[in-house]
Amino acid sequence: MNAMFIDVQVDAAVAADTALAKKLTEVCPVNIFAQEKDGRLRVVEENLDECVLCELCIQAAPAGSVRVIKLYEQ
Amino acid sequence: MRFYEYEAKALFARHGAPLLRGRLAHTAAEAKTIAAEIGGAVVLKSQVLTGGRMKAGGVKFADTPEQAETAATAILELEINGQKPRGVLVEQRAGVAQEYFAAVTWDGRRKLPVLVFSDMGGIDIEEVAETHPEHVAQVHLSTLVPFSPFKAKEAVAAVGVTGDDLTRLTPIVASLVEVFLRYDLTLAEINPLGKTTDGRFLVLDGHVDLEAEARDKHAKLLTELGIGKEETRQARPPTRFEIRGAEVDASDHRGVAGNVVEFDGDLGLVIGAGGGSLTLFDAIRKHGGRPANYCEIGGNPSVKKACELTKLILSKPGVKKIAVMMNVVSNTRVDIVARGVIKGCVESGRDPADTIAIFRIPGAWEDDGFKILGKYRVEYCDRTVSMFEAARRAVAKMQAA
Ligand code: SF4
Numbered sequence: 001m002n003a004m005f006i007d008v009q010v011d012a013a014v015a016a017d018t019a020l021a022k023k024l025t026e027v028c029p030v031n032i033f034a035q036e037k038d039g040r041l042r043v044v045e046e047n048l049d050e051c052v053l054c055e056l057c058i059q060a061a062p063a064g065s066v067r068v069i070k071l072y073e074q
Numbered sequence: 075m076r077f078y079e080y081e082a083k084a085l086f087a088r089h090g091a092p093l094l095r096g097r098l099a100h101t102a103a104e105a106k107t108i109a110a111e112i113g114g115a116v117v118l119k120s121q122v123l124t125g126g127r128m129k130a131g132g133v134k135f136a137d138t139p140e141q142a143e144t145a146a147t148a149i150l151e152l153e154i155n156g157q158k159p160r161g162v163l164v165e166q167r168a169g170v171a172q173e174y175f176a177a178v179t180w181d182g183r184r185k186l187p188v189l190v191f192s193d194m195g196g197i198d199i200e201e202v203a204e205t206h207p208e209h210v211a212q213v214h215l216s217t218l219v220p221f222s223p224f225k226a227k228e229a230v231a232a233v234g235v236t237g238d239d240l241t242r243l244t245p246i247v248a249s250l251v252e253v254f255l256r257y258d259l260t261l262a263e264i265n266p267l268g269k270t271t272d273g274r275f276l277v278l279d280g281h282v283d284l285e286a287e288a289r290d291k292h293a294k295l296l297t298e299l300g301i302g303k304e305e306t307r308q309a310r311p312p313t314r315f316e317i318r319g320a321e322v323d324a325s326d327h328r329g330v331a332g333n334v335v336e337f338d339g340d341l342g343l344v345i346g347a348g349g350g351s352l353t354l355f356d357a358i359r360k361h362g363g364r365p366a367n368y369c370e371i372g373g374n375p376s377v378k379k380a381c382e383l384t385k386l387i388l389s390k391p392g393v394k395k396i397a398v399m400m401n402v403v404s405n406t407r408v409d410i411v412a413r414g415v416i417k418g419c420v421e422s423g424r425d426p427a428d429t430i431a432i433f434r435i436p437g438a439w440e441d442d443g444f445k446i447l448g449k450y451r452v453e454y455c456d457r458t459v460s461m462f463e464a465a466r467r468a469v470a471k472m473q474a475a
Contacts, residue, residue, distance in 0.1 A: 004420065005377075005413050005446060030376075049377045049413055053442075072446045 003048035005072055008032055008057070011065040015041040020061060027056040075284045075307040078121045080163045081299045082280035085257070086264070089249040091277045096165030105146030108164040110139040115167035118145045123307060124155040132159070135167060156310065168276060173266035175199050176229075176247045177281075178215070178254035182349075187215040189251055191229040195266035209233055221255060223248035242275050243267070257295060258288035315390060319369065322382045329375030329406065331383040331414075339364025340394050341431065341472050342387035344380070344415055346371035347401035350461065354399050357465035363472060366393045374406050380414020381421065388422040388429070394475055395431040397468035402436050402457050408443030411435055416450050427451035431471040434464035 014020050018039030025033045025041075030050040034042045057066045077085065080098045087093050095112050098121065099105035109116045120132030127133050132154050134145035146162045175195035181188040192210045194202045203210045211232030213225050226248035230240055246267065254262040261283035268278040284292065293303075306312065312320070315336045323332025330346070341363050345354040351370045358365050367387055371380065387396055398415050400406065412433065419426040433447055436457035447454040453471075455464055 004417055049417065052407075052410070070442070070445075072442075072449045 003045060003071070005070070006048045006051040006053075007069040007071055008043050008048060008051065009067045009069065010041060010043060010061075014061050014065045017041075023060050024057050024066070027060045029054060029056070033057070075286050075289065076123045077282040077284070077299075077301075077307075078123065078160055079119065079280055080121055080161070081301065082262075082282040083277060084299055085253060085282060085295075086250070086277055086280055089253050091246055091249055091264070092275060093277050094166040094168055096163060098161045099146060099164050100161045102143045102146040102150060105162055105164050106139045106143035109136060109142035112164070112166050116142055117165050117167045118142060118149055119163045119165070120149045120152060120154060121160040121163055122154045122157040124157050127154060130154045168268065168274075168278070169271035170266070170268040170278070171271045172269045173278070174243065174269070175202070175263075175265045176250055176267050177261065177263035177265065178251050178259070179261045179263075181214060184214055186217060187251075187254060189213045189215060189225065189229045189247070191226075191233060191247060193233045193235060195268075199265070215251065215255075221248075221251055226251060239269070239275075246275055246277070253282075257292055258285045259283060260285050315367070315386070318386055319367075319383070322379060322386060325382065326376050326379045329371070329373035329379065331369070331371045331375040331379040333368075333370040334383075334386070335368040336390070337365050337367055338392075339366045340392050341468065342366045342390065342393040342396035343369060344371060344384060344387065344396055344398040344411075345369060345400060347403055347406070348372070350399070350401040353401075354397075354461055354465055357462045358397065358469060360462075361466045361469040363465070363469035366390055371400070371411065372403070372406050374410060375414070377410055377414045377417065380411050381417040384415045384418025385422050388418065388424060395429055395468070395472055397431045397465070398433045398435065399461060399464050399468070400435040400437075401461060404438055406435075407438050408435050408440040409446060410439070412443040412446040412452075416446065416452065427453075431468040432464050434459060434461065 021035050021039060021041035025035055030047055030052060032044055032047045032051055034044050036042050083093055097108055099108055115137050118134050120127050132149055132152055136142035136145050149162045150159055173195035175192040177190045178187055190212050192202055194206060194209045211229045213229040215221060215225060223244060227244045230243045230247055235243060250262050250264060259282060261281060263281040264277050266278045268276050313336045316334050319332050319334025343365050345351045355365055355368050387393060416426045419429045427450060430452045433452050433454040444454055
């Protein structure tokens with residue numbers, strides 16, 4: 001089932017940056033980020049609703065490149 | 075976790091409580107041998123984890139080993155309240171002149187252990203407390219200051235026991251308190267504590283309930299008493315619904331969303347918060363509601379766990395609505411629970427607005443939680459609405475449905 005409450009959007013440049021992708025997978029406490037075999041970032045759709053809105057991902061990436069969206073505010 | 079009588083007595087005996095001669099028999103032949111070893115009159119008692127043994131025919135008397143064998147055969151075949159006996163306890167029979175009651179349990183209101191003593195033992199203590207309150211003494215015990223046997227003496231003396239009897243009863247009652255405190259029990263009871271016609275004081279029957287969470291801490295004791303790790307010792311075997319609830323809780327280390335107990339009502343409950351579950355369950359019943367289940371959530375369960383618990387409750391035949399209620403929470407996020415229960419409704423093919431009779435969880439992240447509930451048109455309330463009132467509203471909605 002698709003996420004009902006939270007969406008996470010990541011700029012393509014960040015997703016392609018394997019070092020940043022690694023960092024994002026490390027900081028997220030609820031495994032919303034994973035790395036593909038080639039190191040690219042993947043957003044784990046089935047975990048999105050577990051987001052605890054800690055903003056660690058936002059702080060770990062260049063300003064504005066990772067966005068955590070509360071779907072219930074839209 | 076309840077102990078069988080023979081286990082409770084074995085525990086008391088380790089701490090010096092005086093017992094009658096006897097032991098557990100698994101077969102009628104064994105009962106005959108034990109009766110012969112004891113010699114003279116014996117009493118045979120079914121070992122089940124339920125009350126009403128005497129009325130059901132689970133307690134019999136025998137004067138000879140042959141009679142003991144016959145009695146044991148009948149007892150071992152007898153099911154009491156749906157329970158097959160673990161065995162039969164064969165004990166020497168004593169002439170009893172007077173029966174006393176001694177128990178230690180938790181006083182939930184005072185949040186302290188309480189020692190209860192009565193000189194009217196052998197019968198229902200609640201009944202004695204109502205009809206003869208002057209025969210029941212209650213002494214609260216400290217959880218900080220070490221226990222002093224003087225407290226036991228105070229309780230025994232409070233019902234008018236004096237002299238030699240007071241001196242001899244005090245150490246038995248004191249050892250009961252020590253057992254309660256040492257092993258994290260929720261109940262340690264001797265009833266009756268008999269005074270025999272020849273002046274001895276003896277533990278005639280005993281009840282012990284161990285706090286389930288303390289099982290691991292007292293694993294050595296349980297092993298020594300022969301209690302297996304696989305024994306849950308609940309009043310009845312868990313239902314499939316309850317087993318599934320335990321699986322949901324075990325699926326994720328985050329928080330609690332389990333301890334599910336099945337009932338036959340139509341209002342599903344997603345409830346919790348440090349005693350909140352019991353309060354809310356009682357409140358629903360007080361307002362005439364019929365809970366479909368009891369459960370406990372708290373400690374920030376994941377969205378998935380709250381969702382799976384909701385789905386489980388909604389899967390129970392006859393459940394029309396759920397009430398999601400907790401006390402004011404600081405260690406559980408309102409928005410996370412809101413996400414979980416709404417998702418659970420949607421994944422069950424139900425409209426959250428119709429299905430959630432009330433959502434009353436105020437506390438951490440409530441602003442986000444309330445936004446989520448508002449979006450899905452779920453009726454919610456904040457801390458200005460008491461748990462009791464929230465329960466009333468849930469029941470009213472059920473009755474109007
Ligand atoms: S806000 Fe926190 S929980 Fe949500 S995706 Fe970012 S790091 Fe993960």
